[in-house]
Amino acid sequence: xxxxxxxxxxxxxxxxxxxxxxxxxxxxxxxxxxxxxxxxxxxxxxxxxxxxxxxxxxxxxxxxxxx
Amino acid sequence: xxxxxxxxxxxxxxxxxxxxxxxxxxxxxxxxxxxxxxxxxxxxxxxxxxxxxxxxxxxxxxxxxxxxxxxxxxxxxxxxxxxxxxxxxxxxxxxxxxxxxxxxxxxxxxxxxxxxxxxxxxxxxxxxxxxxxxxxxxxxxxxxxxxxxxxxxxxxxxxxxxxxxxxxxxxxxxxxxxxxxxxxxxxxxxxxxxxxxxxxxxxxxxxxxxxxxxxxxxxxxxxxxxxxxxxxxxxxxxxxxxxxxxxxxxxxxxxxxxxxxxxxxxxxxxxxxxxxxxxxxxxxx
Numbered sequence: 001x002x003x004x005x006x007x008x009x010x011x012x013x014x015x016x017x018x019x020x021x022x023x024x025x026x027x028x029x030x031x032x033x034x035x036x037x038x039x040x041x042x043x044x045x046x047x048x049x050x051x052x053x054x055x056x057x058x059x060x061x062x063x064x065x066x067x
Numbered sequence: 068x069x070x071x072x073x074x075x076x077x078x079x080x081x082x083x084x085x086x087x088x089x090x091x092x093x094x095x096x097x098x099x100x101x102x103x104x105x106x107x108x109x110x111x112x113x114x115x116x117x118x119x120x121x122x123x124x125x126x127x128x129x130x131x132x133x134x135x136x137x138x139x140x141x142x143x144x145x146x147x148x149x150x151x152x153x154x155x156x157x158x159x160x161x162x163x164x165x166x167x168x169x170x171x172x173x174x175x176x177x178x179x180x181x182x183x184x185x186x187x188x189x190x191x192x193x194x195x196x197x198x199x200x201x202x203x204x205x206x207x208x209x210x211x212x213x214x215x216x217x218x219x220x221x222x223x224x225x226x227x228x229x230x231x232x233x234x235x236x237x238x239x240x241x242x243x244x245x246x247x248x249x250x251x252x253x254x255x256x257x258x259x260x261x262x263x264x265x266x267x268x269x270x271x272x273x274x275x276x277x278x279x280x281x282x283x284x285x286x287x288x289x290x291x292x293x294x295x296x297x298x299x300x301x302x303x304x305x306x307x308x309x310x311x312x313x314x315x316x317x318x319x320x321x322x323x324x325x326x327x328x329x330x331x332x333x334x335x336x337x338x339x340x341x342x343x344x345x346x347x348x349x350x351x352x
Contacts, residue, residue: 017093021100021282026295055081056256059104061093064081 009048010066015039017062024054024063087111087121092139096132100286100294102253102279102302103133103200109256110169110198111140113263125166127156129181131173132207132281133200142169150181153188153197160193164338167267168195175205175213178234182214189243189272193337196266196273197245199236202281210284221288236276241330246271248330253279254302255326265328271336278302278324 011032018039025033025040030047033040033054040063054063088111097103114124125143128134129152137144143166147155152170160168177185177199188197203220205211210223214234221228240248247269251259259277266273280286280297291297309327312320 019094019099021294023100023294023298026293052081056108057105057254058108059097059101059253060095060099061084061088061104061108066081 007067008045009050011042011045011048011054012064012066013040013042014062014064017060019060019062021059023057023059027053027057029053082108082112082115084108084111087114087141088139089141095139096135098206098281098283100280100282100297101132101206102202102277102281102298103136105253105256106198106200106259106277106279107136107139109251109253109259110263112260113267116260116264117267119167119267123165123167124169125156125159125163126169126171127152127159128171129173129176130207131176131205132202133171133173133198134176136171150176150179151184152176153181153184156195157188157191157193160195160338161341164194164342169267170195170197172197172199173206173213174199174201174203174215174236178214178236178239186239186243189240189245189274191337192244192246192271192334194270194272196263196269197240197275198263198266199274199276200279201236201276202279202285204281204285204288206281206284210288216285220285223284223288237274237325237329240272240274240276244272244334245274245330246332246334247273247328249274249328250276250278250306250324250326252302252306252326253277254298255306258308258326262328269331271334278306 020038025035032044032048034043052065055065121142126137127145128137130149137146152172156168156170201215203216205213212222212225212229216229219228237248237250249262251262266275282294286297306324306326307320309325
């Protein structure tokens with residue numbers, strides 16, 4: 001059976017809620033995120049393993065990972 | 068689809084916090100990196116797992132950064148005087164014993180100005196869940212040292228280092244008679260969720276001390292470079308799970324705070340005893 005094309009997750013960042021504390025950036029095990037000015041941005045979506053540590057540790061309800 | 072993929076699929080659907088939050092209240096007032104938001108999210112997930120409806124919960128708080136929590140959640144809420152959250156909560160629980168009362172309070176609020184209410188609530192064993200957010204400082208009033216500020220730590224009122232010994236919230240609760248005593252951290256957020264769920268389900272006074280970080284006052288005063296460093300030094304490396312503590316060599320446990328459920332016993336609950344007393348006085352008992 002042919003291997004299915006790897007589906008990428010969808011990372012939603014609520015920019016109005018993000019306070020750029022960098023918790024998600026620092027705790028991401030695969031360095032998916034980066035700080036861009038006063039908000040967090042996705043740098044390397046392919047590396048995301050859907051572990052959701054960014055969502056769990058975000059104090060500001062500002063980031064969500066959808067499958 | 069195998070069971071593992073199904074589990075992974077289930078995990079990757081983000082939790083819908085909005086159903087427990089009052090619309091339009093976010094962003095919250097907590098500073099960037101403050102652990103209170105992480106703890107609130109763990110609490111909302113635990114409440115969701117407990118199966119309680121929003122109307123069955125009453126959240127009571129005193130004054131402080133942590134005590135702003137009831138402003139954001141869509142439960143029955145009560146924001147009261149400094150240190151007096153437990154006194155109000157006792158009133159709520161006695162008037163409406165069917166409510167699940169959750170008290171959100173800080174280390175200064177619960178252990179300093181509210182110390183007396185704290186020990187007597189634990190002594191009575193009233194069925195409520197007390198969450199003590201311990202960030203080692205008074206954040207809202209400008210960074211004064213609190214009963215949990217470690218010896219030697221700097222704060223805006225201990226410029227040469229704090230010389231006061233620390234109150235151990237969990238030991239105090241246990242000695243006062245609380246029937247469920249636990250500790251969690253904002254770093255170990257899933258473990259905290261499980262601890263909070265057990266605390267909510269417990270019949271009797273449940274005290275959960277939650278170690279989180281105040282990057283603005285405690286962090287800057289004590290030369291922490293970042294929030295991440297605070298979380299790793301204080302919460303990750305400064306604590307050890309109670310389950311692992313027995314297996315680890317003593318030098319790895321010494322000086323660290325224990326995490327997890329530290330004490331759980333059964334004891335008659337106050338509201339039930341009170342109802343029996345009423346029935347007896349009315350000649351029905």
